[in-house]
Amino acid sequence: MILTKTGEDLHLLKIAFREFYFNQGNMVEEPSKIQNREFGLMGFDGVMKRHLMFSSLGGLVASLIFETPSDVFASNAQYDFPTLPISEKGWRGAELIFDIDLKDLDMKCIRSHSYASCLSCSSSYVSGSQESCPKCGSNNIAESMLPCDRCVSGLKNEVLKLHRFLTSDIGIRPEMIGTYFSGNNGFHVHVLDESFNDLDSRARADLAAYILGVGILADAIGVTKDTRNDFRIRFPIGGLDHGWRKRISDRLGISVSSQKRLSNLIKDLGGLEQFRRRVAEITRDMGVRIDSQVTTDVHRVFRLPGTLNGKSGLTKILCTDLNSFDPFDESCQLSNREVTVRVTIPKLKLRLKGERFNLNEEFVRVPMFLGVYLISKGLAHAVRLDPGTGRFIVPASTP
Amino acid sequence: MNIRLGNADLARYPFLNEAAEYMSQTYFNLDDLNLPELRHIVERASNRIRNEIIHGKPDYSLERHEVEILTFLVGILIIKAINSDNLTKKHCLCEALRAEKFLVHDLKMQGELANKKLLVFKVFKELLKMDILPSLKYQLMFEVKVTDYLKRSHLFHEQEWKLINRLVHDGRVFLDPDETVRLIRSELANLLFERIGQMNPSHIPTTIREQANILRSILPVAPRRLDHAPSAYPPCINHALDQMAAGENLPHSARVMLATYMLAIGKNIEEIVSLFENAPDYNERISRYQVEHLAGERGSHVRYLVPSCAKLRNDGLCFATSQCEGLINPVQFGRAVKSYSKKVSV
Numbered sequence: 001m002i003l004t005k006t007g008e009d010l011h012l013l014k015i016a017f018r019e020f021y022f023n024q025g026n027m028v029e030e031p032s033k034i035q036n037r038e039f040g041l042m043g044f045d046g047v048m049k050r051h052l053m054f055s056s057l058g059g060l061v062a063s064l065i066f067e068t069p070s071d072v073f074a075s076n077a078q079y080d081f082p083t084l085p086i087s088e089k090g091w092r093g094a095e096l097i098f099d100i101d102l103k104d105l106d107m108k109c110i111r112s113h114s115y116a117s118c119l120s121c122s123s124s125y126v127s128g129s130q131e132s133c134p135k136c137g138s139n140n141i142a143e144s145m146l147p148c149d150r151c152v153s154g155l156k157n158e159v160l161k162l163h164r165f166l167t168s169d170i171g172i173r174p175e176m177i178g179t180y181f182s183g184n185n186g187f188h189v190h191v192l193d194e195s196f197n198d199l200d201s202r203a204r205a206d207l208a209a210y211i212l213g214v215g216i217l218a219d220a221i222g223v224t225k226d227t228r229n230d231f232r233i234r235f236p237i238g239g240l241d242h243g244w245r246k247r248i249s250d251r252l253g254i255s256v257s258s259q260k261r262l263s264n265l266i267k268d269l270g271g272l273e274q275f276r277r278r279v280a281e282i283t284r285d286m287g288v289r290i291d292s293q294v295t296t297d298v299h300r301v302f303r304l305p306g307t308l309n310g311k312s313g314l315t316k317i318l319c320t321d322l323n324s325f326d327p328f329d330e331s332c333q334l335s336n337r338e339v340t341v342r343v344t345i346p347k348l349k350l351r352l353k354g355e356r357f358n359l360n361e362e363f364v365r366v367p368m369f370l371g372v373y374l375i376s377k378g379l380a381h382a383v384r385l386d387p388g389t390g391r392f393i394v395p396a397s398t399p
Numbered sequence: 400m401n402i403r404l405g406n407a408d409l410a411r412y413p414f415l416n417e418a419a420e421y422m423s424q425t426y427f428n429l430d431d432l433n434l435p436e437l438r439h440i441v442e443r444a445s446n447r448i449r450n451e452i453i454h455g456k457p458d459y460s461l462e463r464h465e466v467e468i469l470t471f472l473v474g475i476l477i478i479k480a481i482n483s484d485n486l487t488k489k490h491c492l493c494e495a496l497r498a499e500k501f502l503v504h505d506l507k508m509q510g511e512l513a514n515k516k517l518l519v520f521k522v523f524k525e526l527l528k529m530d531i532l533p534s535l536k537y538q539l540m541f542e543v544k545v546t547d548y549l550k551r552s553h554l555f556h557e558q559e560w561k562l563i564n565r566l567v568h569d570g571r572v573f574l575d576p577d578e579t580v581r582l583i584r585s586e587l588a589n590l591l592f593e594r595i596g597q598m599n600p601s602h603i604p605t606t607i608r609e610q611a612n613i614l615r616s617i618l619p620v621a622p623r624r625l626d627h628a629p630s631a632y633p634p635c636i637n638h639a640l641d642q643m644a645a646g647e648n649l650p651h652s653a654r655v656m657l658a659t660y661m662l663a664i665g666k667n668i669e670e671i672v673s674l675f676e677n678a679p680d681y682n683e684r685i686s687r688y689q690v691e692h693l694a695g696e697r698g699s700h701v702r703y704l705v706p707s708c709a710k711l712r713n714d715g716l717c718f719a720t721s722q723c724e725g726l727i728n729p730v731q732f733g734r735a736v737k738s739y740s741k742k743v744s745v
Contacts, residue, residue, distance in 0.1 A: 170545050171570015195546050202715060203549035210562040220564040237575065238537050242568035283563070 004119045004142075009375045010044050012382040016334050016372045017308055018068045024333060025061035027315065028072075029305035034060070036078035036092065040301040041069035042310065048073075050301065053082045070310030073301035076190075078197075086299055093197035096204065097302060098211070099294035100158045101186035102147055107154050114145045115345055117378035124344040124379050144377040146350055147185055147327075156322055159187050162288045165211050166191065169243050181327045183309025183316040188302065201296045208295040213244070213287025218276045221245055223266065231272040233259050244283060251282050308333075313372035329354050334369035341371045341380040348379065408518055410464035411501040413471035414494070414591060415522070422468060432473060432604045440466060444473035445610040448490060452617055455681040457493035459500055473607065475595055480603045480611035483618060485646030487595055488588070489679040492648055495588035496680075498522075499580050506576035507539065519580075526590060527583055534573055541579045542571040551582050556652040556714040585648060588679075619676050633732035634718040635711055636660050640674075648679050652706070652714045656729070658693050659705045663730045668694060705730050 005013070021028070031037050039052040039060070054060040064072060075082070076097050080090030102110070114127035120138035132139045147155075159179055166172045166189075178190040199207070209215050218224070218231075221240060226232035235256045240249040249255060254262045266275040294300065303309065303316045315333045319325040332353040341364060348359040352370055359366075363383065366374070374380035409418045432441055447458045447470065461467065471494070478490050502522065505515040516533060523529045529547045534540040545567065552560045566573040574582065603611075632640070639657045642649055649657070654675065661671045668690050675686045688697065695702030707728050711717040726732055 168569065169567050171568075195544075199546065199549055200553075202553035206549055206553055206562050207545075210567070213563070215558060215561045215563050217558055217564050219559065236566065237540060238566035238573045242566060244563055245566060 004117075004122070004378075005044070005375065006381050008382040008384060012339060013044060013070070013310075013313070013372060013375060014068050016313065016368050017070070018065060019368075020308055020334055021061060021064040021068070023335075025065070027306040027317075027333065028057065028061055028064070029318075030057040030060075031074050031304070033078050036080070036082060038075040038077070038079060038082040038089070038301060039304075040073035041067060042071040042073070043067075044070045044310070051083050051085070064307070070308075072304045072307035074304045075299070075301050077298055077300075091298065093194075094298040096191040096193075096196040096199065096207075097295065097300075098162055098189040098191075098288075099182075099186060099291040100155060100162065100189070100289060101182075101291055102145070102151055102155060103185065104289040104291060105151075105154050105158065107151050109148055109150045110145065113148050113151075114143060115377070115379055116141045116143050117344065122344055122381065126345075142378055144379065145185065146377060146379075151185075152327055155185075155187055156325075158289055159189060159322060162189055162211065162290065165288060169210075170207070172196075179319045179322055180305055181314075181317050181319055181325065181331050182303060183307075183314040183331055184311045187319075188316070201298050204298070205292065205296045208290060208292035210244075211288050211290055212292060213283030213285070216244065216248075216279055216283045218272070218279050221248055221279070223262070223272065223275060225272060231266055231275070233262055235259070247286050248279060248282055251286065309376075311376055313369065313376050328352050332369050332373075334372055336367045336369070338365045339368050339371040340365050340383050340385070341374060342383050343374065343380045345379050348374075406464040410461060410467035411505075412498060412518075412522060413468045414498070414526075414594070416525070418468045418471070421464075422472065427469075429476075429600060429602065429604050432476075433606050437469070438606070440469045441473055441606050441610060444470045444477060445614065447474055447493075448477055448486075448614055449617065451489055451493045452486065452614065452619075455489065455493075455679070457497040457500075459497060475598065476600060476603060476607045477611050477614065478595060479598060479600065480607055481615050481618070483615075485677055485679075486618060487592060488646040488648070489681075491588040491591040491595065492585075492679040494591055495584050498587060499584050502580040503576050506541065506579060509539075523583065527586055529583070531579060532571075537573060540573045540575060542573055543579065543582070545570050545572055548572040548574075548582070551586060553715070554585055554650070556650045556716070588648070631732075633660075633723065633726075633729040634720050635716055635729055638718045639716070643674065643677050646677055646679060650714075653716050654678075654689075655693065655703070656706055656711060656716055658690050659703050660729055662690075662694050662702070663705050668696075 034057065035053065035055045037053070038050065039054055040048050040050040041052060041063075042048045054063065075094070077089075077094035078092045080092060082089060084090075111127065115124050116127040116133075117124045118133035118136060118138055119140040119142055121133060121136040123133060123135040125134055127143050127145075133141065163174070163177060163179075166177055167174055172191055172193050176191065176193040178192055180188045180190065182188050220236070222233055222235040224232050224234070236245070238245070239256050240246055240254070252262070252265060254265070266272065269275050269278055305316050305318060308315055313334055314327065314331040317327075317331045319330075328351050336353075342362055343359050343364060346360075346362075348357075350357055350359075350370075352373060353367070355367075357366070357370060371380065371382065375382060409415065409421055412418070431437060443462075443466070450456060450458055462470070474490065474494075478487050502519050505519045508515040520531055523531050530544060532542045534542050545562070548565070549562065552562065558564060562572070636657060639649060639653050642653070643657075657674065658671055661674065668687065671690050672683065672687050675681055676683075678686075691697045693703045705728055706714075706716075708717060708719070708723070708726055711729070712719075723732065
């Protein structure tokens, strides 16, 4: 989503971002074997520069201060030659990373805090209330969202579910899992256990399908097709004690000692086909809503921990204690100095950096972190005071 | 793991380093193969390869270790002398299938002979860098690391090999002896193929060269493609044909795709069966039965349809290009190309 920003917006964002990298450059996390990573820097014009290489963290931070990108990415892969085109880089393995994004969670509350910004007249309104801009009638609309506490709680539940899969099923020790708030609408879960690094994308796709709960066969819990009696039950040698077999049997209320019960259940559902569908529903419901494309891509660049997210001005940050983690507080690292913005949505309530804000006026003085958040979300524009007239100068949108 | 191998073990697993060590201790010389005393070994190896060419089946017979180790070695020398990539692949697959049978047998050993399993663990560890452990919880089940499993299981397109359909716990996948060994079949074959490629004998003895010449004369001619312009085939079919031409061991699902597609575009059973001639495990009788089954001439008398593009994508058999846009089944590709050519010619 590219939201139209004015020159004044871009100026303010760049000041805020440069200030952050200048004062808090120590927050930027150095990836292991930094010299073997491909970096990507996205400018505020939306243009991404890829195939970059930095041999030290100091060099990277200096570049961030100098270039002030809106987003900073580093490859999960390590390469012999990170600056060459993909086919010539010499792939040497890639960290296993999972992405959990709010868009995949079907949260019911989302419509109530999603906003549409008109790219023609710069006005904003609650998304879904109108098809086209109520002010100018334009259909040139961009959507943005301010996640609420319920959204964060939903995301955390998914992350905890993923942790359980990774530790109990896949056998990854908890200290080898790094969970990061992405800085906008999701979490990135990094597996630090290097034995997963050399898995190719097909192997990762199989692992992603396991975690998503896709592709289950009823045979896995011992129910197979029988030409005479529709189905036949023979529990697998390993029983139903672990992994998906346990999850499904717990949900169905069956065990290896309740063959009759399972048989009745299949008959009650209407036969083998219906039972298969039921099992697939259970796995889809109990699986984790990860973005499988992210997990299977072994040449992707990911937002670098400790850098700012250009869609919000919040930082991608490590969550040491997920339960108590508050993304609206801990990841909000920009300064408190005041800036003036014109809010394009009437009556906006939100919480950021431990403060509650009730924005009822069109022109408001707000802390930098809030100003950047609203501008990044397309819900406000930066304005400045004309020293001659004492009036606010509202710049026109840049194309 | 320090395991002492008996001679009988070397007979079953002649590709292990210990077998090579045994040979070096016997002061064996390549020219010894020209001696009449070793004539039966050369013929045995030659017959084994002949059987592989004609029937596509491995030889499971087991002689004493001296015979087996030498037969294995002579077999490789003959293959090397014939110098055909397709035959080398076929031979390696047969050797892997042969080893697979013994590995499964050893893994199933119980009681006093249970220490045979240690030998299998050695094969897995030394050759394939893969740990397997007997399960303490489930009798006759083995545990492999999830990562080791994932690296190999994606070679199988059957849904039952997907991780979700396995018993997984604490970083381990539980497999029965057949599944454990099946997991590494193609890897073992590839390993043997690599080894043969790296092997550089000082010279080929005359008897070996003679046998190689005889066997070369019964090799099937290079597989022919059907009389269809390659561009008329969708990329998934072209890919499968290329794989087949290279002597690769196509998975069952790819063979079903190929056969059903050829049936759908009106090719006859003969033509389709001949397509599979180059498969390392080719068996004319079985191939014919399966193609006839897919054509609805056998079994349930149901004619099988070409799998959909979605199914092929799921099975990793799709190699879509821009020409595939909007198609939901590979059979539409030919029609799309035909209608396009018609338009162009008008």
